[in-house]
Amino acid sequence: MKIAITNIATIVTGDWRDPFARGDTILMEDGVIKRVGSASADEVQACDFVVDAKGTTACPGLIDSQVHIAFGDYTPKQQAVGFLESYVHGGTTTSISASEIHVPGRPKDREGVKALAVAAKKSWDNFRPGGMRVHGGAVILEPCLEESDFEDMRRNTVWLAKAGFGAVKTPFDYVPLVKAAKKAGMTVQVHTGGASISLANSIHGEHLIAMGADVSYHVNGGPIAMPDEDFERVVKESDIALQICQAGNIRTALMCLNLAVENDCFDRFLIATDTPTGTGMMPLGMIKSVTEMSTLSKFPPEWMIAAATGNVAKVYKLNNGFLREGKDGDVLLVDAPMGGSRKTCLEAIKHGDVWSLVGVFTAGVPRFVGRSRNTPPPLRYPKVVESRIMNDFSAQQQFK
Ligand SMILES: [Zn+2]
Known part of the structure; x- marks a missing residue:
C-alpha cells in the first residue's frame, strides 16, 4: 500500500535535537515511511491513498x-x-x-x-x-x-x-x-x-x-x-x-x-x-501530560512530543517514534482545537490546550481521517483526495 500526505504545515520529527523536518509531504509504502519532505506529482498520483493535510501538523504516533x-x-x-x-x-x-x-x-x-x-x-x-x-x-x-x-x-x-x-x-x-x-x-x-x-x-x-x-x-x-x-x-x-x-x-x-x-x-x-x-x-492521558509538561515548563512542546515518541523508541529500541525514512508508518495529523485562542497545534499545546486529532496512520495504514472520537473539533480538516483501498476493521496484524 502506498500513501501520500501532502500540504502539511509543520512536520514534528520526534527528535528533540532536530525537532522539525523541512517540506510538506510524507510518503509511506509497505508499512514504513519512504520519504519526509517532498514528492513529485507523479509519485503522489501513484499512491493508493492521498490525503491533503490542509495545513495541519504531522507528528509521530x-x-x-x-x-x-x-x-x-x-x-x-x-x-x-x-x-x-x-x-x-x-x-x-x-x-x-x-x-x-x-x-x-x-x-x-x-x-x-x-x-x-x-x-x-x-x-x-x-x-x-x-x-x-x-x-x-x-x-x-x-x-x-x-x-x-x-x-x-x-x-x-x-x-x-x-x-x-x-x-x-x-x-x-x-x-x-x-x-x-x-x-x-x-x-x-x-x-x-x-x-x-x-x-x-x-x-x-x-x-x-x-x-x-x-x-x-x-x-x-x-x-x-x-x-x-x-x-x-x-x-x-x-x-x-x-x-x-x-x-x-x-x-x-x-x-x-x-x-x-x-x-x-x-x-x-x-x-x-x-x-x-x-x-x-x-x-487523552498521553496528550494531557505532553500539554501539561509544555505549558507548565519553559521548554518547547516539540520536546515534550519527543518525550512521548522518539525518546521512548530509543530507550526501547523500537522502529517507530520518528518521522524519518525507514521508520514504521505511524503518523498523526493534529491541529489547534476550534474555539481556542491559538492558531496552530504547537501554540495551543504551549498555551495549555490539548490538540485536535484529525488523522491516524499506523504501520502505513490509514485508521481514520477526520475528527477523532475523543478530541475537540479542529480549526482545519484534512481531506481524502484519493482512495483505492478497502477498509479493514478486523484488528488482525496483517501489516507489521
Ligand atoms: Zn502502573
Missing part, C-alpha cells in the same frame, strides 16, 4: 510505555472494553505492557509466571486493536525465577520484564533478578514510589540505583512519589530512563523534567500514562 493491558481490548481494572481502540483516538499508536498484573487470579508460581508472559506476548503479536501495536508479555519478576527461565522466555520472544509486584522481602532482592533478565537480553522496567505496593516494598532512589534496571516506571509516583531528594540522586547516579506518568504526582514530574534538562539527560525523559488503573481509563 505517541508511544505509551506504561499501559495496564491484560488480554484483548478489555481492562479488568475498570471493567471497560475497547479502551485501546479509544486510546488510538487520543493519538496513542503504540502501547508497552506494564506486565499483565491485572489478569484476574494471575499465577505467581514459577511455571505460571512464565506461561502468562509467553501467552501475552504471543497473543498481542497477532492483535492490533484500532490499529494500535501492543508490546505485551512483560514478565513479572518473582524470586522463584531462575536464570534459565529468563533464557527460556527470551527464546519464546518475551523481551520485557517488570520489577515491583513480586513476593520479595525488600526491593534489594530484585538486584539479581534484574541482572538475570538483562543478561538474557530483556528490557527491565521497575515500579517507583509507594502506594500501589506495600509500604515495606516502596521503591526509592537507593533501590533504583542498586538495581540498574532500564526504565524507572512512574518516577514521579504511581501514584505516590518517592522523597524529593531522591530525584537528584537517580538523575546523577544512574542512567535509568525517567518515565513520568499522567497518573502520578504532577509537581515531581515537573521537577524531574527540570532536573533532566539541567543535567543534560533529556534523552532519558519519557512521558507515559500508567493507565487504565485506579486513575481511570484515559484516552
Whole structure:
C-alpha cells in the first residue's frame, strides 16, 4: 500500500535535537515511511491513498510505555472494553505492557509466571486493536525465577520484564533478578514510589540505583512519589530512563523534567500514562501530560512530543517514534482545537490546550481521517483526495 500526505504545515520529527523536518509531504509504502519532505506529482498520483493535510501538523504516533493491558481490548481494572481502540483516538499508536498484573487470579508460581508472559506476548503479536501495536508479555519478576527461565522466555520472544509486584522481602532482592533478565537480553522496567505496593516494598532512589534496571516506571509516583531528594540522586547516579506518568504526582514530574534538562539527560525523559488503573481509563492521558509538561515548563512542546515518541523508541529500541525514512508508518495529523485562542497545534499545546486529532496512520495504514472520537473539533480538516483501498476493521496484524 502506498500513501501520500501532502500540504502539511509543520512536520514534528520526534527528535528533540532536530525537532522539525523541512517540506510538506510524507510518503509511506509497505508499512514504513519512504520519504519526509517532498514528492513529485507523479509519485503522489501513484499512491493508493492521498490525503491533503490542509495545513495541519504531522507528528509521530505517541508511544505509551506504561499501559495496564491484560488480554484483548478489555481492562479488568475498570471493567471497560475497547479502551485501546479509544486510546488510538487520543493519538496513542503504540502501547508497552506494564506486565499483565491485572489478569484476574494471575499465577505467581514459577511455571505460571512464565506461561502468562509467553501467552501475552504471543497473543498481542497477532492483535492490533484500532490499529494500535501492543508490546505485551512483560514478565513479572518473582524470586522463584531462575536464570534459565529468563533464557527460556527470551527464546519464546518475551523481551520485557517488570520489577515491583513480586513476593520479595525488600526491593534489594530484585538486584539479581534484574541482572538475570538483562543478561538474557530483556528490557527491565521497575515500579517507583509507594502506594500501589506495600509500604515495606516502596521503591526509592537507593533501590533504583542498586538495581540498574532500564526504565524507572512512574518516577514521579504511581501514584505516590518517592522523597524529593531522591530525584537528584537517580538523575546523577544512574542512567535509568525517567518515565513520568499522567497518573502520578504532577509537581515531581515537573521537577524531574527540570532536573533532566539541567543535567543534560533529556534523552532519558519519557512521558507515559500508567493507565487504565485506579486513575481511570484515559484516552487523552498521553496528550494531557505532553500539554501539561509544555505549558507548565519553559521548554518547547516539540520536546515534550519527543518525550512521548522518539525518546521512548530509543530507550526501547523500537522502529517507530520518528518521522524519518525507514521508520514504521505511524503518523498523526493534529491541529489547534476550534474555539481556542491559538492558531496552530504547537501554540495551543504551549498555551495549555490539548490538540485536535484529525488523522491516524499506523504501520502505513490509514485508521481514520477526520475528527477523532475523543478530541475537540479542529480549526482545519484534512481531506481524502484519493482512495483505492478497502477498509479493514478486523484488528488482525496483517501489516507489521
Ligand atoms: Zn502502573
